[in-house]
Structure formats: C-alpha cells, structure tokens
Amino acid sequence: MDFGIPKEVRDLEKRVGLTPAGVVSLIKRGQRVYLERGAGADAGFRDDHYEQAGAQIVYTAEEAYGRADVVLKVARPTAAEHALFRHNQVIMSFFHLTVASSDLITALTENAVTAIAYE
16 A cells, blocks of 8 residues: 655644654555655654655655656645546545535545545
8 A cells, every 4th residue: 555645834833744663664664655745854864764664755745746646645635636636546634624624624625535534
C-alpha cells in the first residue's frame, strides 16, 4: 500500500501527518511512503529524517496525493486539495464534517473517498 503525506497548507498548522518513526513502522511492513518536500519542517522534522526512515520525497502535493492509496494529513483538506482526491482513496485527517463545506462533502462522495476523521 502507498501512503502520501502532503505538506499542511492551512495557516498556523505546524503538525505533520506522520513522523519519521511512523514511516519506519510502515516501511518495515512493506509499505511505501511518499512525503511532500518540507512537509515535516514546521514540526521539526527535516526531509533527510524521512529519507533515512525510508520515505521517498516528492516535490508537490499532486504527487503525494497522486501516488497514495492512503493520505495522512492533520488539517481538514482545503478547497484546492479537493481536486487532488483520487477515486477510492482513503484520507485520514481532521474533517470536522458537521461544519464542513458542501464542496468537501461533494468531493469526498464523487470520488468515493473513505474519510477517516480523527475527531
């Protein structure tokens, strides 16, 4: 299975969807991990930490989403990210669906995304 970790784009969000230690756990289980360049920087993790853990660094969110069966995020996807959802993809994130926009709900349903909400 392929996991994508895009860089968080919401203002003031400093967290990252998976730490290098989490990458090690996935790699040991035969999974592949694609990290958008700089995704862990605000949380104190450099790209080389992720590379040493076994992740492949990609240069855009499009690549992180495009290669992933499962996307690991923190903040609810933005409107720009909705266009990156792939059919039958799994996205794990805070979604706050009770206050989410109808555009997010539409993007999730039209792409048959399995949304796993942390809340």
